[in-house]
Amino acid sequence: MKDAKLTGLKLTPQRLAILEYLSGNREHPSAADIYAAVSEKFPTMSFATVYNTLKALRDRDHVLELAIDGGKRRYDPETIRHHHLICTECRKIVDIYVEFDLSVPEAERDGFDIAGNHVDFYGVCRNCRESGSEQKAASRKGRKT
Amino acid sequence: MKDAKLTGLKLTPQRLAILEYLSGNREHPSAADIYAAVSEKFPTMSFATVYNTLKALRDRDHVLELAIDGGKRRYDPETIRHHHLICTECRKIVDIYVEFDLSVPEAERDGFDIAGNHVDFYGVCRNCRESGSEQKAASRKGRKT
DNA sequence: GTGATTGCAAACTGTTTGCATTTTG
DNA sequence: CAAAATGCAAACAGTTTGCAATCAC
Numbered sequence A, B: 001m002k003d004a005k006l007t008g009l010k011l012t013p014q015r016l017a018i019l020e021y022l023s024g025n026r027e028h029p030s031a032a033d034i035y036a037a038v039s040e041k042f043p044t045m046s047f048a049t050v051y052n053t054l055k056a057l058r059d060r061d062h063v064l065e066l067a068i069d070g071g072k073r074r075y076d077p078e079t080i081r082h083h084h085l086i087c088t089e090c091r092k093i094v095d096i097y098v099e100f101d102l103s104v105p106e107a108e109r110d111g112f113d114i115a116g117n118h119v120d121f122y123g124v125c126r127n128c129r130e131s132g133s134e135q136k137a138a139s140r141k142g143r144k145t
Numbered sequence C: 001g002t003g004a005t006t007g008c009a010a011a012c013t014g015t016t017t018g019c020a021t022t023t024t025g
Numbered sequence D: 001c002a003a004a005a006t007g008c009a010a011a012c013a014g015t016t017t018g019c020a021a022t023c024a025c
Helices: A011-022 A031-037 A047-061 A126-129 A134-139 B012-023 B031-039 B047-059 B126-130 B134-139
Strands: A064-069 A072-074 A085-088 A092-097 A112-122 B064-069 B072-076 B084-088 B093-096 B111-126
Touching: A011 A031, A011 A047, A031 A047, A031 A072, A047 A064, A047 A134, A064 A085, B012 B031, B012 B047, B031 B047, B047 B064, B072 B093
Parallel strands: A085 A112, B084 B111
Antiparallel strands: A064 A072, A064 B064, A085 A092, A112 B111, B064 B072, B084 B093
8 A cells, every 4th residue: 555645534543553454464354354453452443433444545546345255345455456366165365466468349348438357266275175165165056256 | 047957946936037037137136136026026025035046046057146246246147158347337237258368377376276267347338428427426436346 | 623533323235044834846 | 745945024244324522634
């Protein structure tokens, strides 16, 4: 995260704690993850503050809001271009920095003004592959996203 | 959808109505959309039945569960490989059938056993571009996913 | 000082579950 | 007839909102 874009953000201790937690964090945490971590330093922290801060950061392009995990949103402080490897067992998300040529022929654009793209790769991470993941695999059968 | 994979599914009138609604549907409806549409024919339809049916269809690879729209899941009866164009204003999702070469170098796989991938293209659809989308654009600022 | 932010609780949206009843194969 | 599905309500999970008190700039 570059501090350059933090204009207009009032840097309260709570926000600084959230920023510190996110800085360099490659776990793509959910709002609940962030709340849990930051609550240790701020026992009075509320979800409202977490969501409020995440929205402010998102609006300043300081975090990306990922819609990858079904029910909940996850947040990514890495804003330079990258793609994701997603484990279909444990939902772990790993960043990859491979570049692809993803041009869409005019004829296929359906009138869209395309601004960007993102690739999700689905698979099973080493951890889930090596440890017993059979049960989980059964319960998640068919869930690809 | 190919009927071939519908093995073991008890075809109740409710399920047939859901299947009929989904067949050829390119709107990527949410469970609520499906419920609303099918309720017209089945006033007693319940959400439990919609979710139950969607899970059964998903487990048989008859629909894809899309985690594209933040809070809610959307369903895609098109199971042959394709990618999506997503309008960041109205969340409309359009299918595209372009094929890409998306191989990930071994060194970047982080131990993952990669099974598939999917590309999301973000942009603004013609409708949102031509009609006043300024207000919506402001309220959604920064939301890319 | 003033407008933005916090924290709390309540409200909401979307999804899941338990269970008695009904239905399909 | 047995196993599975339905419908309803209640329970859940995640997110948002209203508002008085507080705080950063």
